[in-house]
Amino acid sequence: MLGADSAVRLTSSEAVLIAGSAGAVDALRQLLPAVPKDARIPVVVVVHLPPNRPSLLPELFAPRCAARVREPQDKEPVSAGTIWFAPSNYHLLLERDRTFSLSVDAPVNFSRPSIDVLFESAADAFGSTLCAVLLTGANQDGSLGASAIRREGGLVIVQDPSTAEAVQMPSAAISRASPQIIASLPEIADLIHQATKAP
């Protein structure tokens, strides 16, 4: 199912982004354990969450993951070996100098953090060496960002809507961003493992 071109992109990517909304926490339970302890590259995760309380995702995922799990501080280096979660109520952006920036700019697509904001900044910062995964969700955040990543030559993977708890997000991304790969969660877990494991 994986073309030679996509396989190369996967193993040469410098970061993996994973994003979703409704149903995404369950999906991440199947995906994040696939990231090995000494992950070759950073994994950055955005999930839409209620704004008024801390995201409990790091606490939830730390015991299930081999890799280190953290929320970044502003201007922290985007280091490998770590799964980084966007904090609630801030946008998360990647800078060209490979650091994180946070912002409290107004919500985008009614969301903060917004997937488009992360993806578009990452496309600008990482160019073609990016692998982005868009999961289940009940809105269209992420599809503009996924198009930006495609335009820069990165690899876009979208969860097969027929396997998604909420179809709107993956469907919108499929029609707007023409992803290279559409796959089920077990398949995506395998792709993430290939992208992050030591060569």
Add this chain to the structure above:
Amino acid sequence: MQTAEDLEIRLLLDAIFLRYHYDFRSYSPASLKRRLNVAKLQMGTTTLSGLQDLVLRDPARFAQLLQFVTVQVSDMFRDPSFFAAFREKVVPELFTYPSIRIWVAGCSSGEELYSYAILLREEGLLERTTLYATDINPEALRKAELGLYGIDRVQAFTENHRLAGGKCSLSEYYTAAYGSATFDRTLRKNVVFSDHSLATDSVFAEVQLVSCRNVLIYFDRTLQERALGLMKDSLCRRGFLGLGSKESLMFTEHASAFRDFAAGERWYQRC
């Protein structure tokens, strides 16, 4: 390699600096670029060069651009636990000073300022406190001086005030009319509002406390160092620094000038 857009941004920021002395050249590039592109569309131009042409010739257009470039998103008692820590841990220390000076840097439209004023009143300290509220956005400063907010925001303010350990109902401090809530003018009796840039101006007062929240995240590392340097130099020994909940001294060279005071809540103390 620099793209055409990279160059356009650089030229636009240079032009703004030369013409208006606002310095955005060391702002965090990723979110700045996003905001400039939103401004470009909203202001009816198709390129950033077009936007530059517009703002260079017309100060009114620059004033408009400033509203996009500086982010005016704020809340009263934002992160209530930060203000609870102020009340429980910082206030008892401030009591020892006969007169208190507080600098709220990047105060936006005043929500953070009124949060402090209300807590200080509840703790009986407001009468002997002078608050300096500064920002680079004149429109925001004007709003801060009015102390007027949409009534639809008051419910969230009230809940935050309660979570921050508010001693009475927030409604004690404002009057509601015509869809807005106007905060009690006596809260700002000892407030000095002024235009001050952390990017281009220098220290202007010696204070016992600086609060600068969700401003540093808009600066790159170099400008963060400059701004923190100003805050450090304006603080007296054992003075307090409060930052936003995702900002810290972890990645700065000024870290050694401070010790953790309630670091989980982003309160630091000048050594």
